[in-house]
Amino acid sequence: MSSQQHFEQGYSALLQQDYAAAEKALAAAANAPGSGLDSIIFLSAARYLGGDERAAAAVFETLKANLRDGVRFAPLAERFFERFGRLAGVLGERQGDALYQFIHSHRIIPFQNVGRLGADADFQSVEPWNFSREATRFYPKKQAEFSDLSRIIETHVLPGWLPELPLFSADSSVLTMGSCFAQNLRNYLTERGLQSDWLFVPPGLNNTFALRNFLDWCLTGERGSDAYWYDQHDQGGAVKWQPPAEHEAYRRVLRDMSGMVLTIGLAEVWYDSDSGGVFWRGVPKSIYDPRRHKCRVSTVQENTDNLAHMVRSLRALRPDLPIIVTLSPIPLKATFERPSIVTADCVSKSTLRVAIHELMQQDHDKLYYWPSFEIVRWLGSHIEEALFGEDGKPRHVNRRTVRFILETFIRHYYAGV
Secondary structure: OOHHHHHHHHHHHHHOOOHHHHHHHHHHHHHOOOOEHHHHHHHHHHHHHOOOHHHHHHHHHHHHHHHHOOOOOEOOOOOHHHHHHHHHHHHOHHHHHHHHHHHHHOOOOOOOOOHHHOOOOOHHHOOOOOOOOOOOOOOOOOHHHHHOHHHHHHHHOOOOOOOOOOOEOOOOOEEEEEOHHHHHHHHHHHHOOOOOOOOOOOOOOOOHHHHHHHHHHHHHOOOOOHHHOEEEOOOOOEEEOOOOOOHHHHHHHHHHOOEEEEEEOOOEEEEEOOOOOEOOOOOOOOOOOOOOEEEEEOOHHHHHHHHHHHHHHHHHHOOOOOEEEEEOOOOOOOOOOOOOHHHHHHHHHHHHHHHHHHHHHOOOOOEEEEOHHHHHHHHHHHOOOOOEOOOOOOOOEOHHHHHHHHHHHHHHHEOOO
């Protein structure tokens, strides 16, 4: 019987779940001169499915040793993936997935051939990648690592973003400004007795244009953009924001504060197509003109420029001022763009995150990034506990999550607290 006939016999036995017969036939095929990778992979599968995982793993270890010694094997047959899929279908989702994970755990996941561009199993032409293990930061390798959220944040999120020493103390005055996540930080610092000064900041400063307008007014009294200063009233609806004090009062607070936290949240903006002016939050119904008022996604460059302008303006007032930039993890409430809300939210957050990245590449002293966004949106996808929606509202970050993030922030940025 030829090697191919042994293989076909073994594969047929696999489909019939006769693993002893499958192992016998596939072993004959795998040991034949010029055997292919198909026979070897399905032989390991037969042993794994037959309950002998150690023997199944030994097949792959032998294969790797032979490859290192220069032994060549016939490439995967064009029908390999079709056959593997058929076997997985016979096994059912749970057992089929388990088999795939077993093969994957041994780093034996062949590439699918696509004409002449496909992998040809010529492992001898492969060279190792050039990298330094000391300089390379790896993503967590095991799902179990995410069970200790505090540790994974310290080891895989915060490195490279923290100041060498804490910047603040219990009597520091840290001003938070920006999206509603900034309000969470402001409220929590107050609860912890760490907010020694107070300044009313409009809650609707969700985009970098609004933040830039507001800071320009605080520092210079400039009101050229006040036609767009519309915030949301506590009871809903739009209200024109009017400063409760002269800009000099705000300027004094900015001059005397210990640090600034700028939180941005939205890349989608409403703007006046005639003037180019951007609204803080949206367009009131009473002035809405469909010809003039449009919605768009602001660009990375626009947001980077706005952030850099704010940093330079604050530095002109306080050259030594620590500035911490954060990106709100709270999703978009709605979108006026064509895509779905979830993909629009991805574009919005990605735009802002890249803008922050570009800002951090610039030469700004005492400028920091606090990765609350990555903690909630990236790590959150790996843990069983939902980080949103404890109040039934899927856009609200759970209070326990907020407390955990902010306690971590306090631990690194506040001394003696």
